[in-house]
Amino acid sequence: MNTVALIGIDLGKHSFHLQAQDHNGRPLFRKQLSRPQLLRLLAQQPVCRAAMEACAGAHCLAREIQAQGHQPLLISPQFVRPFVQGNKNDFLDAQAICEAASRPNMRFVTPKTEVQQTLSVLHRLRESLIRDCTKSINQLHGFLLEFGISLPRGMVVMRRLATVLAEHRLPPRLVVLLQRLHAHFGYLDEQIKVLDRELVEHVEADDLGSRLLSIPGVGPITSSVLLTELGDARQYRSSRDFAASVGLVPRQHSTGGRQNLLGTSKRGDKNLRRLLADWVRALLCRRHSNVVACALANKLARIAWALAQGQGRFETGPDGCAA
Structure with missing residues (x-):
């Protein structure tokens, strides 16, 4: 009997579609299972690889x-899409995940x-609250303007x-409604x-977070986002790989031995x-401000990766530059 070497899992809310294959890539079975059934099946299987989209x-x-x-094995969905054969359905998606995971040069998440x-949820909740605040301010401006009252933005x-x-x-x-909107904003x-406050407490208590705070221009919010994205930084081979994952390196469209670098890729978060990039937007040098902001953001991303790889802190030399 052939042994399962790889299981491709197409994720769903209530059901999961599986395709299993052996070491030679031959399909062994297809199943549609609930989450408890999936975990029971995996518990009965010998050690294997389980691939799914991130x-x-x-x-x-x-x-x-x-x-x-x-x-x-977590694979970015954009890398799975080219392996879907024919029409799209859940079992073909599971098959495509197996195909993608079998590639020797595939990149995994x-x-x-x-x-x-949890930190990621906290940030998304914070961003949602900020959007709601902005919405409340704009609504109040609009309501007052309808009654002839114009205020500065x-x-x-x-x-x-x-x-x-x-x-x-x-x-x-109307006064009652406006006061209610004002209370909602408060x-x-x-x-x-x-x-x-929770972000500051978490970052200061975390070893890597406190070291990231030593980087000029990196505060608690940026540090906590870096903690979410970096982890222990071992998933990135170099600082450039991390900068590329954030979308801070140029896109390439090179051919015939001629390099053609385009604008930043803007991938990732x-x-x-x-x-x-926020803290350097006010700096205007010989290049355009957007170029300066992107270049220094790239540099900060690489510094953060270096701190996550080691155990040191960011230190400046006597001239104020990085030591």
Whole structure:
């Protein structure tokens, strides 16, 4: 009887589609299973590789598979798509995952830990609250403008709302609604401050996080995002690989021995890319400000990788440059 060497898993919310193959790539079976059934099946199998796309739920399942002694392989969905044969369905997706995982030069995604995933959730929640705050400010501006009241852009409308309501005769019902919107903004703002305090506490208590804070221009928010993306940094062969994963290196379109470098690839986490570039946007040198921002963001990403690889802190020399 042939031994299962690789199982391709097409992830779903309630059911999972599997294709298993042996060491020679011959298919052995196809199954549609629930999550408990999948884990029971894997528990009965000899040690093998389990491949899946790096999407929602993949990191949690990868940790469960790893706990059973198997080797989880997470593949970026863009690398699986070319291997889908014919029309798309769940079993063909599982087959394509097996094909992609069998390639010797395939790049895999390192499963995130629970701490990394929790930090990622915290950041996404914070970003959502910030968007809601911006929405509330814009709504308040719009509502007041409908009644002929125009205020400067930004947070000033929230600070001056009580004065504006006292100076203008507005319908009582409208005043109540505007005050309710103002109270909603206050709640959102307080929640953001709570999350910021949690981020600071987590980063300062973490060894790598505290060392990342030693990099000029890297604060608690950027440091915590780097913690989520970097991990122990072993999944990246070099600092350039990490910078490339964040989308801070040029795209290539080279042929015939002639190198043609285009703009930055902008792959990976755009929020991390923005955080790494924010502090240098005011610097205007001989090159365009966007070029300067991207170049220094690239440099910061590489410094962060180097700190994650070692145990040191960022140190500057007597001239203020990196030692």
